[in-house]
Amino acid sequence: MTAPTTAERIRSACARAGGAMIAVDGIDPTATPVHHLLCDGSFAVTVPSAGRLAASVxxxxxxxxxxxxxxxxxxxxxxREPVRSLVWVQGRLRDVADRDVSELLDLIAASDPNPALLQVHSDESRYVLMRLEIESVVAADSTGAESVAVGDLLAARPDPFCEMESCWLQHLESDHRDVVDRLANRLPGALRRGRVRPLGLDRYGVALRVESDGGDHDVRLPFAAPVDDVTGLSQAIRVLMGCPFLNGLRARRV
Structure with missing residues (x-):
């Protein structure tokens, strides 16, 4: 496999901090700071306690x-175009019974200690906890759109590097332009005329965005095999760069 499955990409998107909105007919889209996939195939979400959405539900x-x-x-x-992908989860949104709120908050916090959880059903409550029972899931990126079965979503896992990816890409962009340039040398000649930027990094490879006057193009450079730890990731990137010094070896001084 040379790229994450759609289900894996969705799980990684859920694990990363990012924008999420709940939309209901007749109500302006509402921001939800917590959007956590539960093992029963539903999403736990938080919405403002004083808003129209909470009252409607x-x-x-x-x-x-x-x-x-x-x-x-x-x-x-x-x-230039900051959105890498979009995920739409359609379903039925319901309140969580008061007796179940504390247990569900503890369950979420065990893997996602989001500060917004402290503002749910508290003395100064800003949010209420709800459950979105999934009916369909669709993900879209520059390659197109694809629906994902709930079972596949539950079986998938986030990429092992997804929570560190943002810092690494920012570091590449600001401090290691030489690495990006060497990766860009792997691209077809026509794509090298644009500005090459680091777009994504996962256990399967590196994604680059080429910004040019003719439009933007996304290209993946796959690793020879998926990697599972930082050491393996470093070695795989060195191979993509064409670096002969693997496993920490250095050129011998003459």
Missing amino acids: ATAGAAGVQAVLEMTDYAPIAL
Whole structure:
């Protein structure tokens, strides 16, 4: 495999901090700082307690309301087009019963200690906790759109480097232009005429964005095999760069 599956990309997008909105007919889209996939195939989300959305869901009772969760995966550097991918999760949005809130918050916090969780059902509550029961999931990026089954989403795991990716890409962009240039040498000649930027990094390879007068193009440079740790990642990048000194070896002084 030379690239993450769509389900893996969605799980990584969920794990990274990013923009997420809940949309319901007749109500302006509402920001949700927490969007956590649960093992039963639903999303736990938080919405402002004083907003129209919270009131609408409360009024609907057990029936809930039809809603769409939109998650946006932004590039961590200043690209002309910063959106790398979009994920749309359609389903039924319902309140979480008061008796279940504390247990669910603890469950979420165990893997995603989001500060917004402290503002749910507290003395100075800003958010209420809800559950979006998934009916469909669609992801889209520069290659197109694809739907994903809930079972595949639950079976997938986030990329092992997804939480560190932003810092690494920013570091490449600001301090290691030489590395980006050497990776760019692997591109077809026609694409080297534009400005090559680091776009993504995962266990399967490196993604580059080429910004040119003729438009933007995304290109993946796959590793020879998937990697699982920082040492393997460093070696795989060195191979892509054409560096002969692997495993920390250095040229011998003459």
